[in-house]
Amino acid sequence: MAGLAALSALAGGGAQVVPNAATPAPQLPKDDNVEKIEPLKIPKDVEAKLAALDKPRLDFLKSGVAARYVDKEAMFDRFRTAPAAEIVAYVDALRQVYEAAEFKAGRDRASIALDTRSPMFNAWKLKRPAALDPARAAGPLDLRRYLGGYGGGFSTFANAPVAFTPADLKAGKVEVAIVGAPLDMGSGWRNAIDGPRAMRMTGGAGGNDMYSMINPNGALKIVDYGDIAIDQNSTERSVDHVREMVREIAATGAIPIVIGGDHSLEYPNLAGAADVHGKGTIGVVHFDSHYDAARNRVHQLDHGQPVYRVISEGHVKGSNYIQVGLRARGPDLETFGWMRNKGMRYHTMVEVEKWGWERVMQRALAEARQNAKKLWVSFDIDVLDPAFMPGTGTPVPGGLTMREAQPIMRRLCAENDIAGIDIVEVAPYLDTSYKTALNSNYLLNACLAGIAMRKKGLKPGYFNPVSVEHGRDNYYGNRKS
Known part of the structure; x- marks a missing residue:
């Protein structure tokens, strides 16, 4: 314990109690200040109804603050028919809401401080010193007890060492390191903490890919890199360590594949990859039913904000960010405007309905090959229809099918230099079957097969001719006689 205390004291940097500032708040660019309030333009016919308001009430209304809490057009409609006393009471109620909702120093606590005097301040992420274990040669360890079959030994991602x-x-000259990140606080504790465990225990990843007839386990050097330590009381401290671990993997030349955990992980994942490959050099293809670029929440990092953070902090250029599958109730028109101003490219299910999946997929694949040096694929499983992924915290009907998702994941990984991948929001306890973990593993295997295809130099869109057809005739007319 004395050794841990000494290490913690060094890491803590003193005995004073300080606010939790492990992850600084993002600096809002001048053209994206969510605190900026536009003055309210009051229609002339409504102005005549506001004669009963004194100057403080009228100034408050004209300031535009009220538009944060009520729909302004609905408010105007109400004012047009309401008596003077009702209008005064309405504005007073809005002022009360404003006073109660806004942060007020001395009344509200911004955060609960961490106690840096604790001798266990950093123990949660303290790595086990090698000297505590018997000496061994460096390299991956195969934990399978038997040579054949699936049974025995220990469960690992893709049955890897x-x-x-x-x-x-x-x-081990490892090419792909799959690592679990059981962080769940960013989604409000919806069970994504068990995503890595469920995917290790369920089949589907590892083994032959029929589309290419490649076994990624034989073609690539893949390992299970364990789980990243998570401070289950602090998203901020946890994402800092996730960033360190992603950076650690990427710095060796291996491709990190992060199994979540909720989608707040995308922020440290991309930040860690950018630490190695350079800010602004990585492109992203982000599969999701949600846009995840919220900009005005009290908590500055959750599973609905990673896109805003990685772009506003410069880890990824907006012009290198591509979204596929959006269909939830956000973003609003203002946020669509922000996304367009940042150069982001998005492909909603509305676009899919209008033009068809094949055309949209080809467009996204072409965009992924532009501009960026390397590509990160961030896959929130709720991009799929709940029929295929019921075990996720925020399901949205009308999503992709597995038959649509697997080919694009395989092709993205086959056609691009992959910086990393994350598969997130796997919440197995919300699934009465095991299809969520199973399908997530099949997506993982499609990624691994794509990486192996690229290593072998296979052309984009390659299918193995043996698996395409039986070859006993020229039924499709595509074989030279």
């Missing part, structure tokens, strides 16, 4: 340190990754 395990690695514990960067030295293991380097010694």
